[in-house]
Amino acid sequence: MTLWILQTRQGESASIFTKTFNDHRDKEILFAVSIAVLTLLITVGTIGVGPPGAFLWFLALSCLEAVMVWRGASEEERDHLREITSSISTTQAGRTVGWRAIALRTGLGIIFIIWGISLMSRVSGERDAAAYVLVGASALVLGLFALFAPWWIRSVQDLSMERRARVRAQDRADMAAHVHDSVMQTLSLIQRSANDSNEVTRLARQQERDLRSWLANPEMFGTQSPTPRTLSQSILDVESEIEDNYDVSVEAVTVGDAPIDDAILALVAACREAALNAAKWSGVRDIAIFVEVESKQISLFVRDQGSGFDPATIAPDRQGIAGSIVDRMRRHGGTAVITSSPGAGTEVELRLPRTSS
Amino acid sequence: MTSQRLPTVFLVDDHALIRAGLRAELSGHVDVIGEADEVAAAIEMILERSPDVVLLDVHMPDGGGMAVLRAVTKEQPEVKFLALSVSDAAEDVIAVVRAGARGYVTKSIEGPELVEAIARTAAGDAVFSRRLAGFVLDAFTNRSHDGSCAPALDPELDQLTPREIEVLRLIARGYSYRDIAGQLGIAIKTVESHVSAVLRKLQLSNRYQLTNWATERHLL
Numbered sequence: 001m002t003l004w005i006l007q008t009r010q011g012e013s014a015s016i017f018t019k020t021f022n023d024h025r026d027k028e029i030l031f032a033v034s035i036a037v038l039t040l041l042i043t044v045g046t047i048g049v050g051p052p053g054a055f056l057w058f059l060a061l062s063c064l065e066a067v068m069v070w071r072g073a074s075e076e077e078r079d080h081l082r083e084i085t086s087s088i089s090t091t092q093a094g095r096t097v098g099w100r101a102i103a104l105r106t107g108l109g110i111i112f113i114i115w116g117i118s119l120m121s122r123v124s125g126e127r128d129a130a131a132y133v134l135v136g137a138s139a140l141v142l143g144l145f146a147l148f149a150p151w152w153i154r155s156v157q158d159l160s161m162e163r164r165a166r167v168r169a170q171d172r173a174d175m176a177a178h179v180h181d182s183v184m185q186t187l188s189l190i191q192r193s194a195n196d197s198n199e200v201t202r203l204a205r206q207q208e209r210d211l212r213s214w215l216a217n218p219e220m221f222g223t224q225s226p227t228p229r230t231l232s233q234s235i236l237d238v239e240s241e242i243e244d245n246y247d248v249s250v251e252a253v254t255v256g257d258a259p260i261d262d263a264i265l266a267l268v269a270a271c272r273e274a275a276l277n278a279a280k281w282s283g284v285r286d287i288a289i290f291v292e293v294e295s296k297q298i299s300l301f302v303r304d305q306g307s308g309f310d311p312a313t314i315a316p317d318r319q320g321i322a323g324s325i326v327d328r329m330r331r332h333g334g335t336a337v338i339t340s341s342p343g344a345g346t347e348v349e350l351r352l353p354r355t356s357s
Numbered sequence: 358m359t360s361q362r363l364p365t366v367f368l369v370d371d372h373a374l375i376r377a378g379l380r381a382e383l384s385g386h387v388d389v390i391g392e393a394d395e396v397a398a399a400i401e402m403i404l405e406r407s408p409d410v411v412l413l414d415v416h417m418p419d420g421g422g423m424a425v426l427r428a429v430t431k432e433q434p435e436v437k438f439l440a441l442s443v444s445d446a447a448e449d450v451i452a453v454v455r456a457g458a459r460g461y462v463t464k465s466i467e468g469p470e471l472v473e474a475i476a477r478t479a480a481g482d483a484v485f486s487r488r489l490a491g492f493v494l495d496a497f498t499n500r501s502h503d504g505s506c507a508p509a510l511d512p513e514l515d516q517l518t519p520r521e522i523e524v525l526r527l528i529a530r531g532y533s534y535r536d537i538a539g540q541l542g543i544a545i546k547t548v549e550s551h552v553s554a555v556l557r558k559l560q561l562s563n564r565y566q567l568t569n570w571a572t573e574r575h576l577l
Contacts, residue, residue, distance in 0.1 A: 249465070251488075
């Protein structure tokens, strides 16, 4: 029967209950309090004085829940709870429900409580004690419920709503602060280098990229992209590095993605080299990178529509193309093909077979 | 493109600076017949003036470009939309194209390219930026994700032909339509019809990847 009481009461307070267990480190306190209460109960029970056991159990449980609610609440929530409890529940609800309903509920509640207590206190070892306690306890619970349920529900709702609003406000404040800081900084830099149009372009581009990546992925902000873990992330790094160091705009389009491994690192390094060459020599401002990850291979293209060159006129031992691109790809089982002709731009085509998956 | 009359263009963008910039870049190449900076005015004026092409900013207050697109397309389906945006977030792009835009370009596009894109839109062809081509390739051919994509219900709409994939790849690599035609040994008109076919599939297909694509992207 105690079990039965326990269940109803717990069901009623489920949200606070779970909150205590999930959100806070108050389990220990809760545990300590329950031990204390249990000890008290058992002592009183064995001595055999005071009101009957069931009533005591019920009382103890309510105490425990109260403690739980109190500990489970944060500082502001406690203030809020104080505010709610200070203006007495029934009068508060009165504004919305109307006095007759309040009076009815209060009356009913009190009658049920008194009836329940009196029924339970009659228990003194008779055969049908259990039935008395059962009816008495249900009456008691019903009475308490009638009295406090609206207030209880409302306060629980208020608390969770308030918490959500606070989280949102915090997010907004963080975002505003970030945007403000970085944009202000860039603006002041732009003012200082107003005569240098290349520098201004570079700053604006950098700021734009910053904001973009941050908007796309706010939780990543502040970590300053530690080590890229996927191919597309490292391609983005190449993109920003080259845009920052040369006055060009690099646009990378990636289809699919793959985790980083040695071969992919080599592919990215070769891509970086190709893009660097394009930035230095092509004479145009736009460099296009396209990466496609398929199950059997990864293809990567770096293209500019600039001056181009005649591959035959380049000495075969020239480090840039030979070492950094072709050999690097070959070492990892890939290929590099450079297509270029004077006046028609350059395209570097890198292919890497995929061993895994 | 060789028509005697310049295409009429209507600008919808909530930033006055952008509108001014567009006007300056387009002047002489197209006939800008109006502009609006908010949704309700844009709908009213577009319906009144029936331009060939609406250059539409995707991100605007009050429901944004999508609201304009839907409202106008319902009344005058012959008005063509070219979406213009700073954002290249996949969900925006896919959404605006599926709502009926004939193409999508980013605001970093250079003047002459934009003029060409407008002409192409006015002629009823599709305009794919490199990024949009990448998106479509990803959505229609993504095999690397989990392999559990729903079977193609309608192969006609849910799959790209090998040629279409080739064309999209070349667009994504930065080739112009002319370059693509040269590379594949086909006529520019053929390239255009491939791209239009892809656009139609993009708009009509119910591929799981298209409807759930945005969410998938966030999971990556």
